[in-house]
Structures are given as C-alpha cells and as structure tokens.
Amino acid sequence: SQWGEENLQALSxxxxxxxxxNCSYKTYTTVVQWYRQKSGKGPAQLILIRSNEREKRSGRLRxxxxxxxxxxxLSITGTLATDTxxxxxxxxxxxxYKVIFGKGTHLHVLP
Amino acid sequence: DMKVTQMPRYLIKRMGENVLLECGQDMSHETMYWYRQDPGLGLQLIYISYDVDSNSEGDIPKGYRVSRKKREHFSLILDSAKTNQTSVYFCASTAGQLSNERLFFGHGTKLSVL
Incomplete structure (x- = not known):
C-alpha cells in the first residue's frame, strides 16, 4: 500500500x-486518480475513478x-516491458483544494 | 496540443545564488502547481496558483516564492538557494479549481545546488 507508514514499494x-x-487513504475523497511516471518524465494520469464507482476499465488497466x-x-493485465x-x-x-499523492510503487517488468 | 512546458530541464547553481524555474501551459488552465520530488518522498506540494496573482502555500513553501502574472505562466523562485533544495521540480496544471481534476505535468526541472 502507498499510504500510512509504508515505504515506497517495488515490484519486479x-x-x-x-x-x-494497492493504495489506501486516510480521509474522504471524491475521486482516486492513478498516475504513471516513466523515468525522466512527469507523471501522467492513467485512470480516474469516482467515489460512486466501484470499478473503471481502460484498455489493459482496471x-x-x-x-x-x-x-x-490498479491492475494491469498482460504487462509489457514498457509498463516499467x-x-x-x-x-x-x-x-x-489540493491533490494528495501516495509515495508510489516502482514496477519493473522484465522482458 | 495540450502541453505543460518547463524550462530549463537541468540547472546547476551554487549555494546562495538565486534560481528561477519557469513553467508554461497552452490549455488556458486556471490552476497551476509546483511540486518537488525526492527519492522516497513522492511528490510534495510547494505552491498552488488558482489564477493570476492568486497564489496559495502548499505543504512545503519555506524557501520558495512564486509568481503568476499571466494565466499561462507560473514561475518558482528560490532566493539564495540551499543545498537541500536540490531536487526535481514539477509544474502541473488543471482546468478548473477543483482538487478532483486531472493534473497535467511538465517533464520536470532537475536542480542541483552545490
């Protein structure tokens, strides 16, 4: 998880x-957004799920x-090396009136 | 083309020098942000600007100030930079002023203060 006392996670x-x-959050939120940040780039939004939705899909993302x-x-099916x-x-x-980011999960997909 | 542009991409400064980081967006977005990103700490919010000359401190404003004189430009200023301000700085923007909107980020500026 990305919140609480957990440190940055890494998956290979x-x-x-x-x-x-996974991520957990402490206070009420109207949406959860998931962002992906590739090396040397800024974060880019992948998916936004609202508090009245239980699930949202976009391509290989759920x-x-x-x-x-x-x-x-956030689930990714059939990962690619480019998902790293x-x-x-x-x-x-x-x-x-601000967005709160978790500490993030490093995902390394080996080719 | 929806874009947030940051200049410069890389910057090396000596301790005590002044630093100016610039950010521009071509989407007429109302709200702009400055974050810094350090290993293990994620994205930390420095300042928010809700429109021209309407700025608000974020979580770590000490040592920074901002300027927004045009809607499309947002500057971050470090007066007398310190070594602990070495970081990667990201600018972002959102269309409105709500906190549940998509953020568009620039590519970042890597600042090293020696």
Missing amino acids: IQEGEDVTM ATLDTSSQSSS AVYFCATDDTNA
Missing part, C-alpha cells in the same frame, strides 16, 4: 504477467475503489 515481474498495485475500506487498486514505471495513486483533499 516478467512480461506477460498480470499485476495489481481500477477499483472501496470507499468503506478507503482503498483502491512508478505508479502513484492520488486523492483529493476537498477542504484544502
């Missing part, structure tokens, strides 16, 4: 495998949101 898998990354447990997951990146989840602090 073989190309073609499926992977699921995001879930469980507001009762305040957790979200750091994946962040982000929630919104509606009181402070």
Whole structure:
C-alpha cells in the first residue's frame, strides 16, 4: 500500500504477467486518480475513478475503489516491458483544494 | 496540443545564488502547481496558483516564492538557494479549481545546488 507508514514499494515481474498495485487513504475523497511516471518524465494520469464507482476499465488497466475500506487498486493485465514505471495513486483533499499523492510503487517488468 | 512546458530541464547553481524555474501551459488552465520530488518522498506540494496573482502555500513553501502574472505562466523562485533544495521540480496544471481534476505535468526541472 502507498499510504500510512509504508515505504515506497517495488515490484519486479516478467512480461506477460498480470499485476495489481494497492493504495489506501486516510480521509474522504471524491475521486482516486492513478498516475504513471516513466523515468525522466512527469507523471501522467492513467485512470480516474469516482467515489460512486466501484470499478473503471481502460484498455489493459482496471481500477477499483472501496470507499468503506478507503482503498483502491490498479491492475494491469498482460504487462509489457514498457509498463516499467512508478505508479502513484492520488486523492483529493476537498477542504484544502489540493491533490494528495501516495509515495508510489516502482514496477519493473522484465522482458 | 495540450502541453505543460518547463524550462530549463537541468540547472546547476551554487549555494546562495538565486534560481528561477519557469513553467508554461497552452490549455488556458486556471490552476497551476509546483511540486518537488525526492527519492522516497513522492511528490510534495510547494505552491498552488488558482489564477493570476492568486497564489496559495502548499505543504512545503519555506524557501520558495512564486509568481503568476499571466494565466499561462507560473514561475518558482528560490532566493539564495540551499543545498537541500536540490531536487526535481514539477509544474502541473488543471482546468478548473477543483482538487478532483486531472493534473497535467511538465517533464520536470532537475536542480542541483552545490
């Protein structure tokens, strides 16, 4: 998980495998966004899931949101070496009008 | 083309020098942000700008100031840079002022303060 006392996570898998990354959050959020950051680049949004949605799909990506447990997951099916990146989840602090990022998960997909 | 552009990409400065990081966006976005990213710490919010001359401190504003005189430009200024300000700095923008919108990020500026 990306929040709480957990440190930055790292995962190493073989190309073609499926992977699921998790994050948990502490305060109410209206959306969870997942971002991917490739080496030397800025983060880019992959998927946004709203608090009234349980699941959202986009191509090989699937995001879930469980507001009762305040957790979200991002799954990638049939990973490619080009999926190697750091994946962040982000929630919104509606009181402070700002986005809060988790510390991220390093995913390394071996060809 | 929807783009956030940061200049320069790399910068080396000596401690005590002034630093100017510039950011531009071509999407007429209202809100712009400056983050810094350090290993193991993720993205830390320095400042938010909700529009021209409407700026707000983020989580780590100390040692930084910002300027936004045109909607499409947002500058981050380090007066008398310190070695602990060595980091990668990212600018981002969102269309509106809500915190549940997609952020568009630039490629970052890698700053080294010697």
